[in-house]
Amino acid sequence: PAMAPLDCHTDCVERPLSRALRALGAQVGAHPWPFLLVPVALSAALGAGFVFLSSLEDNDIEGQFTPLGGPAKGERRFVQAHFPTDDARRFSAERLSTEGSFASLLAVARGGGSLLTREAFAELLALDEAVRGLRSPDGAALPFAQLCARSSPGHNCSSANPLLSLVQGDPAGIQALLPDLTFPLYFPPLIANPLYLPPFLGGLDLGPGDGPARPVRAAKALRLFYYLQEDEASQRKYLTCDLLSPPPRSLWQVAYFTSLSRQEEFEKNTKEVVPLFSITYTLTITFSIISCSRLDCVRTKVWVAAFGVLSAGLSVVSSFGLLLFCGVPFVVTVANSPFLILGVGVDDMFILVSCWQQTKVKDSVRERMADTYGKAAVSITITTLTDVLAFYIGIATPFQSVQAFCIYTGTAFVFCYLYNLTFLGAVLALNGRREESNRHWLTFMKVNNEPQDSQGYTYNMCCVGGSFDESTGAETEHPMNGFFRKYYGPFLMHSWTKVLVVVLYLIYLGISIFGCTQVQEGIDLRNLASDNSYVIQYYEWEKEYFSEYGPRVMVVVTESEAYWNSSVRADVENCMNALESSSYVNKNLSVSWLRTYQDVAKRMSFNIDDHRLFIDNLATLFGINPDFKWDVYVIATEIIASRFFIQTVNVTTAVDESSLLNELRGLAKDCKVPLMVYHPAFIYFDQYLVIAQDTVQAIVIAAGAMLLISLLLIPNPLCSLWVTFAIASVIVGVAGFMSFWSVNLDSISMINLVICIGFSVDFSAHISYNFVASEKHKVNDKAVDALYILGYPVTQGAISTILGVIVLSMASSYIFRTFFKIMFLVILFGAVHGLIFIPVFLTFFGFCSKMPNRQLPVSAQSSSAGGVPL
Numbered sequence: 001p002a003m004a005p006l007d008c009h010t011d012c013v014e015r016p017l018s019r020a021l022r023a024l025g026a027q028v029g030a031h032p033w034p035f036l037l038v039p040v041a042l043s044a045a046l047g048a049g050f051v052f053l054s055s056l057e058d059n060d061i062e063g064q065f066t067p068l069g070g071p072a073k074g075e076r077r078f079v080q081a082h083f084p085t086d087d088a089r090r091f092s093a094e095r096l097s098t099e100g101s102f103a104s105l106l107a108v109a110r111g112g113g114s115l116l117t118r119e120a121f122a123e124l125l126a127l128d129e130a131v132r133g134l135r136s137p138d139g140a141a142l143p144f145a146q147l148c149a150r151s152s153p154g155h156n157c158s159s160a161n162p163l164l165s166l167v168q169g170d171p172a173g174i175q176a177l178l179p180d181l182t183f184p185l186y187f188p189p190l191i192a193n194p195l196y197l198p199p200f201l202g203g204l205d206l207g208p209g210d211g212p213a214r215p216v217r218a219a220k221a222l223r224l225f226y227y228l229q230e231d232e233a234s235q236r237k238y239l240t241c242d243l244l245s246p247p248p249r250s251l252w253q254v255a256y257f258t259s260l261s262r263q264e265e266f267e268k269n270t271k272e273v274v275p276l277f278s279i280t281y282t283l284t285i286t287f288s289i290i291s292c293s294r295l296d297c298v299r300t301k302v303w304v305a306a307f308g309v310l311s312a313g314l315s316v317v318s319s320f321g322l323l324l325f326c327g328v329p330f331v332v333t334v335a336n337s338p339f340l341i342l343g344v345g346v347d348d349m350f351i352l353v354s355c356w357q358q359t360k361v362k363d364s365v366r367e368r369m370a371d372t373y374g375k376a377a378v379s380i381t382i383t384t385l386t387d388v389l390a391f392y393i394g395i396a397t398p399f400q401s402v403q404a405f406c407i408y409t410g411t412a413f414v415f416c417y418l419y420n421l422t423f424l425g426a427v428l429a430l431n432g433r434r435e436e437s438n439r440h441w442l443t444f445m446k447v448n449n450e451p452q453d454s455q456g457y458t459y460n461m462c463c464v465g466g467s468f469d470e471s472t473g474a475e476t477e478h479p480m481n482g483f484f485r486k487y488y489g490p491f492l493m494h495s496w497t498k499v500l501v502v503v504l505y506l507i508y509l510g511i512s513i514f515g516c517t518q519v520q521e522g523i524d525l526r527n528l529a530s531d532n533s534y535v536i537q538y539y540e541w542e543k544e545y546f547s548e549y550g551p552r553v554m555v556v557v558t559e560s561e562a563y564w565n566s567s568v569r570a571d572v573e574n575c576m577n578a579l580e581s582s583s584y585v586n587k588n589l590s591v592s593w594l595r596t597y598q599d600v601a602k603r604m605s606f607n608i609d610d611h612r613l614f615i616d617n618l619a620t621l622f623g624i625n626p627d628f629k630w631d632v633y634v635i636a637t638e639i640i641a642s643r644f645f646i647q648t649v650n651v652t653t654a655v656d657e658s659s660l661l662n663e664l665r666g667l668a669k670d671c672k673v674p675l676m677v678y679h680p681a682f683i684y685f686d687q688y689l690v691i692a693q694d695t696v697q698a699i700v701i702a703a704g705a706m707l708l709i710s711l712l713l714i715p716n717p718l719c720s721l722w723v724t725f726a727i728a729s730v731i732v733g734v735a736g737f738m739s740f741w742s743v744n745l746d747s748i749s750m751i752n753l754v755i756c757i758g759f760s761v762d763f764s765a766h767i768s769y770n771f772v773a774s775e776k777h778k779v780n781d782k783a784v785d786a787l788y789i790l791g792y793p794v795t796q797g798a799i800s801t802i803l804g805v806i807v808l809s810m811a812s813s814y815i816f817r818t819f820f821k822i823m824f825l826v827i828l829f830g831a832v833h834g835l836i837f838i839p840v841f842l843t844f845f846g847f848c849s850k851m852p853n854r855q856l857p858v859s860a861q862s863s864s865a866g867g868v869p870l
Contacts, residue, residue, distance in 0.1 A: 017381060018374045021421075025373025028425040029366040029432070036426035039419050043314040049321030058329035059267045061528060062683060064401040065746075067694075070686035071665075075678040079556065082633045082641040091149035091158045091227060092627050093199075094552045094645060099680050100149075101228040103258040105131070105160075106221065106541050108203070110252055114218035116178055120251045121164075122171040124222065127254075128160055131226060149227040160224035162186075162195045182213035184549065184589060193625055196589070199223065202545030212588040221545035255538040265529035269813045270335045272530065276807045276816075280339055283803045285309045288346050291796055292353055298434075298449075298465035299475055300441050301353050305346075307427040312345030313338075314423065315415035323408055331404040333748065336808070336819040341412045343804020344387075347797040348420040351376045352428055354793055357475040361468040365432040369425065377421060384417040386706055393702045394754040397694050399687075402750055438466040484791030489784030492839060501840045508733060515736025520744045521688050522654040527814035543652070549586075550651030551679040553664065555579060555644040559674045563639055564614035568673070569594060575671035579646050582667065584660045589647035593628040597621045611637065654744065657681075658688035687746065695750045702754060703727050722842065726764030726833050733829040734822060741821050748815055752822035763794070763830035764838055771842045779843040787839055798831040 028035050058064065066073075079097040093100065107124065109115050115124070132144045148157030159165040166188060167173030183204055185194040203220025288305035316338045324330065355376035359368040391410030395403050440447050440463065449466035452459065469476045491497060526539040555576065562568050572594060580587035600621055601608045608614045615637050622629045633641045651660050661682060668675040707724050731753060735745075743749055767790055774782040801823070808820035 018378050021377035021381070022370045022374035024421065025377065025425065026366050026370040028373070028422065029364075029369030029429045032426035032429040035422040036430070039311075039314060039318075039423040043318045043321075046318045046321035046325070049324035050317075052324045052327075053330060056324055056327065056330045057267075057270075058400075058404075059263070059270070059332050061263055061266055061525070064331050064333075064404075065399065065528070065687070066683050067398040067686055067690045068400065069398065070683065071689075072678065072682035072686045075556075075676055076680070076683065078558065078641075078676065079554065079643075079678055082556075083630060083643060085630065090626060090630075092630065093158075093225065093227060094196075095554075095627070095630050097678075097680065098230075099259055101230050101259050103131070103226045103228075103256065104538075105224040105226075105254055105256050106538055106545075107223070107252045107254045108221045108541055108545070112220060113251070114205075114220065115222045115252060116174055116181075116216070116219050117251075118171045118175055121167060121174045123251060124224075125164065125167075125169060125171060128164055128224060131160075131224075132157070144226070147228045149229055158225075158227055160226055161200045161222065162197070163200065163222070164224070178216070181216040183216045185212045187213065198546070198549035199225070202541075212586075221541060223546065255534070255541055257535055257538040261535045261538075262525060262528060265533045265535055266332065268530060268533075269528075269815055270332050272811060272813055273335050273339075273808070273816055276811065277338060279807045280342055280804055281309065281313070283807070284312075284342055284346060284800060287800055287803050288349065291350070291800075295461065296465040296467060297440050297442075297447065297462060298438055299468070300465075301431065302441050304349065304353060304424075304428055304431050308346045308349030308420075308424055309342065311349070311419045311424040311427075312342045312416055315345060315412050315419050316341050318419075319412035319415045320408060323411060328407060329400070329404055330408075331401050332815060333401045333405040334408045336805075336816060337405060337409040337412060339805045339808060339819075340409060340801075340823065341416060341804075343801035344413075345416040345420070346800050346804075348380050348416070349424055350793055350796045350800070351380055352420070352424065356428060356432070357478070360473040361435075361475065362473060365429055365436055368432055369429050372428070373421070373425070380417065380420065382709065384413055386709055388413045389705050389709070390702045390754055393705065394698055396701075397698055397750065398690055399694075399750070401748070402754075406754070435466070440465070478792060480792040480795070481788060485784065485788035488791060489787040489839075492787070492836070493780040493783060493843070498840050498843070501836055505837055509729070512733045512736030515739045516732060518739040519735060520654045520739070521658060521691055522684075522744060522746055524654070524744065525684065530812040532812055547652045548649060550584070550648035550656075550660070551681050553646050553648060554678045555646055555668070556676045556678060557642045557673055558676050560638055560640050561642075561673060562611070563594065563642075564609055564611050566609060569598070571672045575668070575673050575675055576644060576646075578667050578671065579664060579677075582660075582663055584648050584651060584656070584663065586647045586649045591645040593621065593625075593631045593642065593644065596625065596628070600624060615639075654688070657685050661685045661688065691745055691750065695745065695753055698750070698754050699731060722768045722838065723764050726838060729837075730763075730826065730829045730833060734825045737825050737829075738822055741825075743818050743821055748818050749822055752819060752826065763834040767794075767834050767838055768842065771839070783839040783843055787835070791835065794831055794834050798827050801827050 076097050083095065083097070085092070085095060085097070105127065107115060107127075109120065114120070134144055145157060150156070150158065163174065163177070166177055183201060183206060184196060184198045186197055187194045200223050201216070201219045201221070202223065204216060205218040207215035207217055209215070285306055288309055289302050292301035292305040294300040320330075320334075352372060355372045356368065358375070359371045363371070388410045391406040391413065394406035395410075397403060397406075434441070434444065438446055438449055447466070448464050451464055455463075467476065468474065492501070526536065529535050557572065561572075563572070576590065576592060579585060580590060597608065597618075601617070604620070606613065606617055606620075608617065615634065618632065618634065631643045632639060648660060651657055664677045668677050703724065706727060734753065738749060767786055771782050771786045774785040776782045776785050805820050805823045808816040809824075811817055811820075
């Protein structure tokens with residue numbers, strides 16, 4: 001016997017929800033004013049929370065863009081506890097546990113010349129003198145000499161550049177110095193310890209050789225550092241001085257940077273997007289009005305479209321105000337949220353309008369609102385649930401910038417949903433009363449519903465309206481719906497078109513997968529400043545001239561060890577040799593107090609194999625190199641902890657930074673001696689350890705939740721798998737193509753990839769459902785029927801969302817441009833899947849038969865993000 005058709009019941013959630021929302025719609029239709037005024041009053045009350053905005057702005061770069069609980073933060077606490085610095089007595093930049101407080105000037109020779117000339121040094125010395133003569137702009141007017149970090153107790157400020165100190169104020173001194181100048185180490189006469197020059201000289205022309213002391217012939221770039229004492233409150237004000245407005249130089253040009261520059265420039269980003277929001281509002285209102293307008297002066301939905309945009313705006317005010325009242329930090333990434341809410345929020349308005357147009361014109365407003373809510377509000381509810389769930393799942397990520405964005409945006413979606421069912425519904429009901437009395441949309445005067453022969457064409461076009469389709473009792477079919485039913489759908493179902501679609505998809509998938517292999521991880525800190533920031537030039541020159549030598553990494557022995565035991569010293573040496581074997585480490589540039597101590601003991605013939613003698617003779621070591629005193633943490637006769645330094649090289653890309661961190665930590669973990677490697681930059685490098693893993697984890701969890709929701713919505717397993725397929729396909733496409741658009745996988749793009757989940761569901765789940773639920777018998781007819789219902793709402797939703805974020809493409813900040821780029825890819829690929837790929841692919845496989853005793857909605861019930869009907 002033939003197998004009975006599979007009976008798919010899909011109304012276990014929808015039917016009771018539809019009944020409840022239908023009752024709500026009836027109440028809104030009968031009593032619109034309370035539903036209109038209460039949201040406005042609530043928004044005004046909650047909007048008062050914006051008075052806390054300035055106090056809750058939290059744009060600390062480290063706090064927002066580095067992972068919570070990152071290993072390097074714990075390592076920094078250990079270093080600070082065991083190796084405190086006193087920059088007022090003796091300062092060592094390489095021994096700082098943080099970036100420090102500093103100003104840096106980077107001079108580059110014009111025309112590719114060299115700065116190691118008498119003329120150039122005369123100007124550099126003048127600049128150095130001018131900087132040291134600056135005073136803090138506060139009332140105390142403290143001079144630099146009182147704020148600077150000291151090179152040694154009782155001495156002057158630490159040298160801005162060792163070469164400036166060596167010439168001793170005489171520009172001609174550089175010419176006498178140059179014949180013996182070597183790089184990266186320079187061994188000046190009468191100075192016991194070599195000078196490490198890579199932070200200070202760049203763009204070098206070196207003589208032959210491959211050792212640590214190659215002769216220097218010329219240098220295109222030279223850098224000056226001015227470090228301040230970190231315990232001085234006025235140092236922040238000093239660093240905001242206009243350090244660099246030097247007059248144009250004839251021999252060189254200069255860029256500057258301070259330890260506050262990155263943070264100050266980052267905090268300017270939020271102010272930049274405020275003017276863009278007004279442009280977005282204008283674009284969205286314009287598109288909404290045009291999209292919902294009809295030539296009929298009664299049936300046009302101009303007011304509904306305008307207030308639909310206002311409803312989205314009210315949801316932003318209410319949600320942000322509520323969270324600010326609750327003390328939730330406001331991060332710069334949250335500034336993207338209003339653009340997204342505005343673009344997505346108006347899509348619900350398209351749904352309500354579409355469903356309203358399918359109701360019977362002769363019914364009462366109460367009945368029409370009940371029918372509209374019974375059909376459209378279910379779809380809005382389910383898709384809002386998926387979007388909110390996707391955002392709230394994102395709160396579990398270890399990046400505070402992602403957490404803040406997700407909680408603000410998710411809450412805004414909740415308010416957007418509530419206001420669309422109340423405020424916007426009330427506007428639709430009031431507009432329905434106007435239509436019911438056949439009044440003009442602008443003048444609100446009653447008009448004729450039949451053309452008047454006694455009047456001209458212009459009068460009949462502008463002042464006659466209220467017609468409808470007599471055969472269906474509903475408003476006349478929109479031309480775009482007819483386009484999808486008569487032209488686009490049949491064209492897509494041709495055999496040769498399907499072949500072309502399959503080929504197009506395979507090309508898309510291949511390019512996307514290749515792009516995924518090219519994705520770079522981690523946020524480049526230069527991207528936190530706007531394109532026109534003064535720091536960009538500094539970053540570019542630093543990368544061009546000073547990128548060969550990377551961070552000088554601390555190697556910390558974290559536990560008390562018996563260094564007077566030769567076997568312990570051998571273990572420490574083996575660990576250092578292992579670290580120096582890395583391709584990212586130059587073994588000739590390591591600094592080890594223990595190696596130096598052994599050499600000193602050998603030269604001076606004292607015993608370091610005895611516990612007491614080892615400790616007592618440390619004073620001799622500290623006399624030879626006082627900096628070593630800060631590397632050995634001694635309490636009584638026990639060395640609690642100690643540290644060494646290794647020099648990294650060729651760490652120029654995010655891949656290099658990630659590999660360096662993993663390799664050094666792996667080598668340290670394998671040592672017999674308990675070791676820890678640390679550098680302040682590792683605070684930011686830690687993101688490479690979690691960004692990919694946490695992004696995949698968030699996507700998988702969110703996709704699983706979306707699949708569960710789709711199973712409730714579409715109980716047929718095949719169609720639920722199509723939802724999962726679409727989610728995966730869109731995410732792969734976005735991740736792949738963002739690499740071609742110079743977007744890294746970082747906490748900013750991570751936000752958008754989480755957003756992909758919600759939008760992928762909105763664009764795919766319901767089109768699969770409508771294909772299954774279609775009353776047509778042939779698969780091609782089912783696809784055409786689904787496109788007839790969905791095509792125009794999908795197009796409206798995609799365009800409105802893109803318009804909501806398109807102005808961010810004009811932003812000079814990487815953060816906002818990245819948001820636009822990925823949102824554009826999400827909406828584009830989501831719409832392409834919904835309008836091209838999924839309809840064709842569904843015709844290739846089996847499907848549920850039509851559902852008996854199931855009253856299908858005839859209206860275009862669309863989703864909140866893509867106009868996709870339920």
